[in-house]
Amino acid sequence: MTLKPPLRVALAQTVGTLPREPGLAYEPKFDGHRMVIFREGDGVVLQARSGRIVTAAFPDLAAAARALPDGTVLDGEVVVWREGRIDFAAVQGRAAATPGRAPGLAARLPASYAAFDVLASGGADLRPRRYAVRRERLVELLADVGPPIQPVPMTTDPELAATWYETLPGIGVEGLVVKRLDQPYKAGTRAWRKLRHTDTRDAVVVGFTGSRRRPASLVLVLPDDDTPVVSSPLPPALRARAGAALAALPQGEQGTAMAVGLGEVPYRSVPPELRAEVATGTTRHTVTTVLRLKDEDQREKDEGRREENGDKDRA
Template structure:
């Protein structure tokens, strides 16, 4: 068994609920993707990027030690608050320092919504069908109980539609659809996801703050006539992710050019501005090329868009 970053399965967006024989439907939780690796010696928790986040989630690490050695799970870490999942609280947990993490785990306990098993007691099961892996997952986790739990699943499209229509009040983003006969598609966008329209991808064309301490993103949302919008303040974990992405972009740029460099007649151009509610004209640093981000936003009549994550996979 290796603890190098796991290439997780991905999902392609669809606009309507897929129907047909041999399909399974799962609710899409509003949390952070996490791979749980129960090694022969201990537990390693990995973010989707491959970054180790074990120290930030000591409660989940402790629960995962009850798993058989050499077991790997794929799923989502969520934090429940007032009867719904709270993405901001998940971000707070993920950004915790090792010193702060134990107290946060007591105040904001995390749950792990597992939706797949990749390795079980040393046996690689990724080549087996989803239907078989699902049975193994349920048999493994149900006896253990919370905070490690299998996500709900149904093969009934009508029940899935009911979930889609009624569960957003609980923080459910939408549905993930899988084929029952499908092996685990490592690194491929072979699953399908139906998300509520308030969650979508946007182009991040700039940022406020500094490259080392970015504060917010300037976004262009599809269907908004390319009018830039200033996001709500980024959560600490996202600020760190953006700063890292900016460092990587600078390192990859040709000599003498940075991704945000713009000049006029050889002189630095005046910084562009974005109109922000309550702030007026706010200067920002442009990004060229833009980054991709997943945001939650219904329309320009609603509060500023909330950045959920950077889409470094695009």
């Protein structure tokens, strides 16, 4: 059976400690944009986690995927590297690009694809096979392909996994994904486990509800998901800071996004240029709470450094 988009992807549930029972595999969890690659005949199709087709937004990856054998379907994460670390805002900007802007963004912000599973090979559905078998086939398939499409690192050694967990956050790796070696690929279920460093995550602001000057909530895209979600209501002080930040961005079209307890609500979009630190639950539609605007903090740090340098110059 040939797999066709849209395809539901496997998911992971959050755990609080590193699992160490026998028969486990550990992979770094990249802070990127989930993508399934379909290579069939003369064409390539790129699908986001939501099922949306994003081929036109990533012409560089679509071109690279033509080196894959016919009948290959990969699951993985798209990342953009900037200054030695993963930049989630940059990859979200790539995903939101129009076909006209996509080539220019691809030249300035080239994407990489960290493949962590193979769902089909030669047109054969591999999802019922054990992860250990799929992993071996994944490495074989990508041995002659090379960057920007590569397999994620994997280990069965929990001590090495613990070292990864402690040392890789500096480059934008947010934790680990843990899989059983004997496990089939279970689409749409949280059969994998994920261990993150904190309960907070970086998100990209793609819109707002309420007034632009004092938004009621922010509309966000979280790592590993391209479906916009509405945050919980902003406290008064954060509404004022968010309004000041949104004032610098052009206002886009109206869309709808999921708000917990309300369903789909309308919002006004903005370019994906503002980041926020958020607290989230472990399921897809739990409450997302905005803790702070990260770009504002960075501006304050930059201003502080400029003032400090100015003081040194005057000394």
